[in-house]
Amino acid sequence: MTGGPCQVQFPAPSLSGGAIAGAGAVVNDTPILMSLGEPQHQPPSLLTETLAAHAHEWNKYPPMAGTPELRQAIVDWLARRYRLMPGSLDPDRHVLTLAGTKEGLYLLSSLVVPREKGGRRPVVLVPNPYYLVYNGAATMAGADAVFLDATRENGFMPDLAAIPRAVLERTALFYLCSPANPQGTIASLDYLKQAIALARRHDFVLAVDECYAEIYDRVPPPGALEACAALGHGFDRVVVFHSLSKRSSAAGLRSGFAAGDPSLIGHFKHLRDYGGCQVPLPIQAAATALWRDEAHVEDNRARYRRKFDIAEAAIGGRFGFYRPAGGFFLWLDVGDGEAATLRLWRDAAVRVLPGGYTARASDGRDNPGSRYIRLAIVHDEATLETAFARIRRVL
Numbered sequence: 063m064t065g066g067p068c069q070v071q072f073p074a075p076s077l078s079g080g081a082i083a084g085a086g087a088v089v090n091d092t093p094i095l096m097s098l099g100e101p102q103h104q105p106p107s108l109l110t111e112t113l114a115a116h117a118h119e120w121n122k123y124p125p126m127a128g129t130p131e132l133r134q135a136i137v138d139w140l141a142r143r144y145r146l147m148p149g150s151l152d153p154d155r156h157v158l159t160l161a162g163t164k165e166g167l168y169l170l171s172s173l174v175v176p177r178e179k180g181g182r183r184p185v186v187l188v189p190n191p192y193y194l195v196y197n198g199a200a201t202m203a204g205a206d207a208v209f210l211d212a213t214r215e216n217g218f219m220p221d222l223a224a225i226p227r228a229v230l231e232r233t234a235l236f237y238l239c240s241p242a243n244p245q246g247t248i249a250s251l252d253y254l255k256q257a258i259a260l261a262r263r264h265d266f267v268l269a270v271d272e273c274y275a276e277i278y279d280r281v282p283p284p285g286a287l288e289a290c291a292a293l294g295h296g297f298d299r300v301v302v303f304h305s306l307s308k309r310s311s312a313a314g315l316r317s318g319f320a321a322g323d324p325s326l327i328g329h330f331k332h333l334r335d336y337g338g339c340q341v342p343l344p345i346q347a348a349a350t351a352l353w354r355d356e357a358h359v360e361d362n363r364a365r366y367r368r369k370f371d372i373a374e375a376a377i378g379g380r381f382g383f384y385r386p387a388g389g390f391f392l393w394l395d396v397g398d399g400e401a402a403t404l405r406l407w408r409d410a411a412v413r414v415l416p417g418g419y420t421a422r423a424s425d426g427r428d429n430p431g432s433r434y435i436r437l438a439i440v441h442d443e444a445t446l447e448t449a450f451a452r453i454r455r456v457l
């Protein structure tokens with residue numbers, strides 16, 4: 063305990079901490095910030111047009127679960143995208159809208175992590191590297207985060223067969239990310255089925271963060287609801303998270319949803335009734351329009367493909383380069399991620415994320431991110447060309 067009123071010590075380090083905090087660029091180049099996974103494309107005009115058409119609704123309290131129109135648009139999109147049987151999702155029972163997936167991913171742990179599981183302190187399984195919210199959510203719910211290393215050796219996806227039985231018996235929640243941030247790996251349908259079977263066998267909740275599902279290179283990533291449909295038994299113990307932040311380049315809209323196990327979704331709605339944040343009606347209307355439109359998503363995807371073409375042409379064959387199957391990050395093996403980050407910033411004004419800052423050493427194993435840097439490939443093509451030229455010069 064560090065003292066003061068706070069009861070919990072937050073997991074460290076933060077993305078901006080460590081040795082790079084305070085380091086200044088010593089070159090005069092214009093800084094290029096590739097450390098943050100923030101889309102740089104403009105969202106389609108559909109967004110602002112719909113917001114404007116619903117401008118008279120800012121005075122109203124919005125429904126917590128989402129408007130019927132938005133939930134129907136989401137159910138229609140899920141059914142189309144994951145080839146689900148018509149009617150298998152009910153907008154009233156299976157879907158809950160969120161003010162972005164971040165809050166939902168975080169809140170879920172307080173809903174499903176009990177004080178004890180199997181007579182012991184509960185466990186939350188976290189892929190390693192991870193999106194920082196998973197770890198924070200585990201800590202704040204009073205669980206032990208158990209880190210499942212996702213390395214080159216296991217195809218950058220946690221090895222499900224290697225999770226000890228004693229850990230599974232204590233597990234209350236498993237956060238899985240596909241396409242994975244940062245490595246871009248896509249979980250196969252079989253992998254998702256195995257993860258669901260584990261959740262059902264060991265009575266824990268599987269939360270699949272699919273917020274990069276629409277940014278992919280060649281093959282649309284399968285989803286956990288699709289895996290549920292293939293397995294039967296409905297959506298028992300499974301919840302997926304989707305967002306408009308990446309799909310529609312609308313991170314500022316703060317709009318996402320959770321879908322899956324109806325009992326879980328029902329309790330989740332109650333929790334959000336107390337502590338959640340309603341999404342304003344004009345934003346729900348804009349989200350409805352965006353989930354109903356695919357043209358802007360295809361355009362977005364094509365633009366990311368061109369960015370990865372540029373990356374491949376510039377640094378293919380170096381730093382263990384591979385073209386990620388999904389998402390918009392490069393995960394480069396530079397030997398020492400923190401040292402490379404410092405060099406890139408000081409000598410080239412290119413800001414990247416040291417891979418070790420989004421992963422951690424655990425159970426006597428090395429930090430699986432420490433050799434890597436993460437680059438968000440979000441900028442326009444000319445800026446990317448410049449960034450890769452500088453990277454080649456400095457590393």
Ligand SMILES: Cc1ncc(COP(=O)(O)O)c(C=O)c1O
Binds near residue numbers: 163243306
């Ligand atoms: C893996 C992952 N999950 C969830 C989120 C949260 O997205 P949002 O809250 O904008 O929906 C992000 C954002 O960067 C992310 O990288």
